[in-house]
Amino acid sequence: MIDIHTHILPGMDDGSPTWEDTLEMAQMAADAGTEVLAATSHANLPGSRLSVQDYRKRLEMFRALLREERIPLMAVEGMEIFADEHIADKLDEGILLPINQGNYVLTEFALNTPASFIYRISDRLLERGYIPVIAHPERYECVQNAVVHIYEWYMMGTAIQLNKGSLFGRFGRRAAEAADSILRHRLASVVASDAHSPVVRTPDMSECYRLLGVNYGRSCPKLLLEENPARIVRNEDIVREKPVPYVLKW
Ligand SMILES: [Fe+2]
Numbered sequence: 001m002i003d004i005h006t007h008i009l010p011g012m013d014d015g016s017p018t019w020e021d022t023l024e025m026a027q028m029a030a031d032a033g034t035e036v037l038a039a040t041s042h043a044n045l046p047g048s049r050l051s052v053q054d055y056r057k058r059l060e061m062f063r064a065l066l067r068e069e070r071i072p073l074m075a076v077e078g079m080e081i082f083a084d085e086h087i088a089d090k091l092d093e094g095i096l097l098p099i100n101q102g103n104y105v106l107t108e109f110a111l112n113t114p115a116s117f118i119y120r121i122s123d124r125l126l127e128r129g130y131i132p133v134i135a136h137p138e139r140y141e142c143v144q145n146a147v148v149h150i151y152e153w154y155m156m157g158t159a160i161q162l163n164k165g166s167l168f169g170r171f172g173r174r175a176a177e178a179a180d181s182i183l184r185h186r187l188a189s190v191v192a193s194d195a196h197s198p199v200v201r202t203p204d205m206s207e208c209y210r211l212l213g214v215n216y217g218r219s220c221p222k223l224l225l226e227e228n229p230a231r232i233v234r235n236e237d238i239v240r241e242k243p244v245p246y247v248l249k250w
Pocket residue numbers: 005007080194
């Protein structure tokens with residue numbers, strides 16, 4: 001499997017607190033069948049001072065430790081970028097990082113963001129040649145109130161990334177229902193762990209793989225946990241299933 005959303009680097013954000021936790025998470029991910037993961041520390045949050053130099057230094061240390069400990073896991077770079085009006089400029093300037101130096105940008109919005117802001121930011125990124133990977137939209141209130149927005153963002157050309165925890169109800173009933181609807185309508189592009197620690201919100205994707213297969217068909221976990229995230233990491237076009245349109249009820 002390939003996991004494009006993790007907070008595995010220590011001391012960068014609210015994710016892993018220590019190198020010990022980081023290595024435990026890495027071993028857990030590898031044991032569960034993850035081969036590649038993106039270390040997507042939070043970036044561009046108001047007040048955040050994460051610099052690309054610090055980030056890359058920490059990522060190199062992580063790679064060295066993986067080799068030393070013989071953990072069969074490849075770590076690629078990326079950031080979970082909190083959206084504002086200027087992220088395309090900051091990406092162009094190299095102040096913010098896309099996934100594995102490609103065009104896919106893991107983009108996060110506040111949980112109470114109005115849908116219109118997500119449309120606007122997505123549109124701007126697409127116009128500039130970036131592909132927004134919208135991080136866990138099933139957790140956003142505007143989506144929980146009207147999941148049909150996802151259809152529009154999908155048709156615009158964004159990629160939709162669901163969180164593992166949402167499928168298991170860890171972010172509440174409304175996030176679980178939104179995630180289920182997105183999956184049934186074949187609008188999800190990728191599912192990721194959004195791992196924060198080896199104890200809660202872990203990088204173990206094995207149960208998620210099984211659940212996706214049972215509930216949405218055997219090809220579902222292959223596409224969302226293997227094929228599409230691999231394409232994102234390689235900067236190739238993702239596979240877009242023909243979505244099941246929403247029928248508006250009046
Ligand atoms: Fe995250």
